[in-house]
Amino acid sequence: MEGKPARSVDLAEHEKEAIQHLCLLTMKPVIYVANVTESDLAEPDSNPHVKEVAKAASDLQSGMVTISAQVCCMHLDYKKFLKKFLCNNFIFLPE
Numbered sequence: 001m002e003g004k005p006a007r008s009v010d011l012a013e014h015e016k017e018a019i020q021h022l023c024l025l026t027m028k029p030v031i032y033v034a035n036v037t038e039s040d041l042a043e044p045d046s047n048p049h050v051k052e053v054a055k056a057a058s059d060l061q062s063g064m065v066t067i068s069a070q071v072c073c074m075h076l077d078y079k080k081f082l083k084k085f086l087c088n089n090f091i092f093l094p095e
Helices: 014-021 048-059 069-074 078-089
Strands: 033-037 063-067
Touching: 048 063, 063 069
Parallel strands: 033 063
Antiparallel strands: none
């Protein structure tokens, strides 16, 4: 199974328990995100790139979500978001 994530291998329950102590990153769940324009948000399945991401996610037994970063960014207060992010990650900015 070279080059494939561990979560894509069919394992019996006792096999999963036997490798649990390895904490394999590729055994962790993954969510793929397809970023589309605001106009594609209403019908993301009509976008060929979204279809590609959905197929890849399905093939790798993963989840997928479609967003529009363009729409999300219009509603963010950048300074407030950046300050909160930096403070939450122990990076302090002078006032």
